[in-house]
Amino acid sequence: MSGRVPAQTLQLRSLVTASRTVELSLVDVDVPAPEPRQVVVRVEAAPINPSDIGLLLAGADVSQATAGGTPDRPVVTAPISAAAARALAARVGQSLPVGNEGAGTVVASGASDAAQALLGKVVAVAGGAMYSQYRCVPASACLELPEGARAAEGAASFVNPMTALGMVETMRMEKHTALVHTAAASNLGQMLNRICIEEQIPLVNIVRSPAQAELLRSAGAAYVCDSSSDTFMGELVEALQATGATLAFDAVGGGDLAGRILTGMEAAISAGAEYSRYGSSVHKQVYIYGSLDRRPTELIRNFGTAWGVGGWLLTPFLQRAGAEKVAAMRQRVAAALTTTFACSFTDEVTLAGALQLDAIAVYTRQATGKKYLITPNA
Amino acid sequence: MSGRVPAQTLQLRSLVTASRTVELSLVDVDVPAPEPRQVVVRVEAAPINPSDIGLLLAGADVSQATAGGTPDRPVVTAPISAAAARALAARVGQSLPVGNEGAGTVVASGASDAAQALLGKVVAVAGGAMYSQYRCVPASACLELPEGARAAEGAASFVNPMTALGMVETMRMEKHTALVHTAAASNLGQMLNRICIEEQIPLVNIVRSPAQAELLRSAGAAYVCDSSSDTFMGELVEALQATGATLAFDAVGGGDLAGRILTGMEAAISAGAEYSRYGSSVHKQVYIYGSLDRRPTELIRNFGTAWGVGGWLLTPFLQRAGAEKVAAMRQRVAAALTTTFACSFTDEVTLAGALQLDAIAVYTRQATGKKYLITPNA
Numbered sequence: 001m002s003g004r005v006p007a008q009t010l011q012l013r014s015l016v017t018a019s020r021t022v023e024l025s026l027v028d029v030d031v032p033a034p035e036p037r038q039v040v041v042r043v044e045a046a047p048i049n050p051s052d053i054g055l056l057l058a059g060a061d062v063s064q065a066t067a068g069g070t071p072d073r074p075v076v077t078a079p080i081s082a083a084a085a086r087a088l089a090a091r092v093g094q095s096l097p098v099g100n101e102g103a104g105t106v107v108a109s110g111a112s113d114a115a116q117a118l119l120g121k122v123v124a125v126a127g128g129a130m131y132s133q134y135r136c137v138p139a140s141a142c143l144e145l146p147e148g149a150r151a152a153e154g155a156a157s158f159v160n161p162m163t164a165l166g167m168v169e170t171m172r173m174e175k176h177t178a179l180v181h182t183a184a185a186s187n188l189g190q191m192l193n194r195i196c197i198e199e200q201i202p203l204v205n206i207v208r209s210p211a212q213a214e215l216l217r218s219a220g221a222a223y224v225c226d227s228s229s230d231t232f233m234g235e236l237v238e239a240l241q242a243t244g245a246t247l248a249f250d251a252v253g254g255g256d257l258a259g260r261i262l263t264g265m266e267a268a269i270s271a272g273a274e275y276s277r278y279g280s281s282v283h284k285q286v287y288i289y290g291s292l293d294r295r296p297t298e299l300i301r302n303f304g305t306a307w308g309v310g311g312w313l314l315t316p317f318l319q320r321a322g323a324e325k326v327a328a329m330r331q332r333v334a335a336a337l338t339t340t341f342a343c344s345f346t347d348e349v350t351l352a353g354a355l356q357l358d359a360i361a362v363y364t365r366q367a368t369g370k371k372y373l374i375t376p377n378a
Numbered sequence: 379m380s381g382r383v384p385a386q387t388l389q390l391r392s393l394v395t396a397s398r399t400v401e402l403s404l405v406d407v408d409v410p411a412p413e414p415r416q417v418v419v420r421v422e423a424a425p426i427n428p429s430d431i432g433l434l435l436a437g438a439d440v441s442q443a444t445a446g447g448t449p450d451r452p453v454v455t456a457p458i459s460a461a462a463a464r465a466l467a468a469r470v471g472q473s474l475p476v477g478n479e480g481a482g483t484v485v486a487s488g489a490s491d492a493a494q495a496l497l498g499k500v501v502a503v504a505g506g507a508m509y510s511q512y513r514c515v516p517a518s519a520c521l522e523l524p525e526g527a528r529a530a531e532g533a534a535s536f537v538n539p540m541t542a543l544g545m546v547e548t549m550r551m552e553k554h555t556a557l558v559h560t561a562a563a564s565n566l567g568q569m570l571n572r573i574c575i576e577e578q579i580p581l582v583n584i585v586r587s588p589a590q591a592e593l594l595r596s597a598g599a600a601y602v603c604d605s606s607s608d609t610f611m612g613e614l615v616e617a618l619q620a621t622g623a624t625l626a627f628d629a630v631g632g633g634d635l636a637g638r639i640l641t642g643m644e645a646a647i648s649a650g651a652e653y654s655r656y657g658s659s660v661h662k663q664v665y666i667y668g669s670l671d672r673r674p675t676e677l678i679r680n681f682g683t684a685w686g687v688g689g690w691l692l693t694p695f696l697q698r699a700g701a702e703k704v705a706a707m708r709q710r711v712a713a714a715l716t717t718t719f720a721c722s723f724t725d726e727v728t729l730a731g732a733l734q735l736d737a738i739a740v741y742t743r744q745a746t747g748k749k750y751l752i753t754p755n756a
């Protein structure tokens with residue numbers, strides 16, 4: 001088996017230094033021989049998700065990044081502000097691999113039946129360190145893609161699909177009946193829109209431009225509110241009244257958007273109701289799951305007392321949901337990989353290509369409509 | 379029975395007008411004859427709590443208040459900003475009674491045994507509209523004070539004591555083991571400090587001046603952090619490490635204090651731990667239950683993803699806790715009315731006295747150490 005697997009492989013690394021810089025580079029790492037329950041995956045595709053960018057760039061100022069090294073082994077260095085550095089103290093001096101998820105072909109297997117069964121198969125893996133040419137992972141961490149599916153189609157089959165399904169599950173677990181989503185024209189947002197249409201869950205999509213609004217409407221979204229419009233708050237309250245949404249997932253984080261959603265929910269609930277000195281008794285919740293806007297979150301507390309804002313992260317949600325539920329969710333994703341859970345990429349880069357300054361400048365902007373795929377073996 | 383009860387009685391009212399002013403006045407209202415399960419209470423003492431001030435002043439600018447009317451029937455008018463007025467639309471034109479709680483003597487009773495049993499007794503009532511000379515309320519809403527207790531001692535036996543006990547109960551229900559409290563030198567804060575000492579619950583008291591810190595230390599508080607000090611954050615993190623507190627109750631609301639508490643909690647939890655890209659997995663919670671600072675809440679999100687900020691209000695907490703628990707809490711308060719749950723007042727005013735501009739200027743500042751008691755029948 002191991003004839004097709006090189007002894008060493010390239011891996012992308014992120015290092016925060018004591019001099020307050022982040023250094024990105026490619027290093028050679030050994031590919032271990034698989035243990036009985038492990039397989040070695042030749043990584044053919046790994047997306048650059050917003051959740052990867054935090055670990056990769058460590059909050060550095062990429063506009064001041066400088067390039068070094070060689071074309072094959074580029075090294076990028078960027079400064080980190082004093083404020084950002086404080087939260088990174090425990091990272092200093094550790095060369096960390098990056099890449100939450102990816103997909104590729106199983107090229108070597110341990111002796112167990114489960115591992116052997118995957119040999120030659122195209123699998124998706126959410127194993128971390130996926131910005132590598134080869135990864136040795138537990139067979140149980142692999143999701144076999146449907147017959148004929150390409151690695152690129154399965155590369156992003158974990159983070160976004162499980163997050164979108166996790167939002168719907170959270171809605172049910174916490175007794176809400178409709179959803180609000182911000183940055184709704186993102187890959188994740190389009191996916192959530194498709195899920196909600198399938199399941200007939202009312203969804204209020206908040207976007208940041210008329211073009212994004214049009215994109216979602218043409219994908220069948222019933223409620224789209226453009227926060228760049230002068231009439232945004234009025235339209236938001238109208239959509240919140242129509243849907244009864246009292247739960248929002250916010251990828252933006254900073255600024256006043258989370259607070260405005262709570263304000264809108266309270267206005268929608270209170271419309272026509274009697275005056276209540278403490279506001280409505282209906283609990284309104286915003287979960288912040290991203291940080292597209294890194295400014296502080298500003299809450300103008302004009303939405304009564306029955307409200308909450310908090311962090312939301314996929315991993316603890318999956319732990320809360322339990323193994324059985326998670327397995328069912330993954331099978332559902334695999335079965336609809338090219339439809340409901342399809343993800344589109346605008347650019348493909350090699351590991352070295354991901355460390356070019358012009359590429360970094362684009363993918364760190366996290367602009368809707370720009371999504372990079374790393375192809376470590378291309 | 380009704381021989382001692384006047385047909386009409388004075389009541390303080392707050393009216394928001396369409397011209398964006400709040401108008402405070404005294405009106406005559408009828409005192410109804412009690413139904414079988416009701417009693418009439420001659421209100422002898424009612425505190426001005428922060429929770430009353432919101433309803434009373436409706437967010438008006440009291441520095442621009444003007445006085446009118448007569449000495450016996452003063453009328454105070456103050457302007458409301460456009461922003462504050464929006465949230466008050468449903469109040470316009472409604473003359474609202476004020477006063478969450480108070481105490482007095484039962485001077486008339488309905489025919490039921492429960493009502494008859496209270497006749498002549500000094501009782502505390504959390505019935506609303508307590509800034510009245512007489513109130514007809516259900517006998518079940520009355521808490522009989524211990525033999526010999528004065529009305530002034532029982533006047534504030536509901537809002538602050540139940541809130542302080544509610545914080546401790548919330549801590550237990552949500553699986554925390556220690557508490558943080560802001561504006562900790564307040565009447566409520568001193569009460570919470572006594573409860574936590576009795577129950578050996580670690581409590582981090584956050585105050586705003588050295589004098590307040592001294593006051594709490596002399597009352598036996600082990601952890602006191604002064605937010606006006608340059609060394610505040612370091613001392614806060616130290617206290618959070620020592621106590622393991624992951625739940626805070628914040629009376630301040632505006633500005634960056636809630637966020638700094640979360641930052642401190644995360645720093646305390648992460649100290650010495652391995653780097654975790656998403657922060658610690660320990661849930662950190664701040665409940666905002668007051669609004670001493672009316673500015674927006676500003677959260678600098680450097681405390682990972684396991685966090686929440688939300689509103690907390692006594693009434694929904696009591697509903698969640700259930701009738702049996704609430705009855706036990708009230709009995710506990712009655713039994714320790716002059717010790718653990720003692721409340722001290724610095725000023726006593728009549729209903730007309732509560733509408734003097736100089737008094738309003740003082741009690742709306744909600745300064746620690748200044749607490750007004752209204753004595754409607756003095």
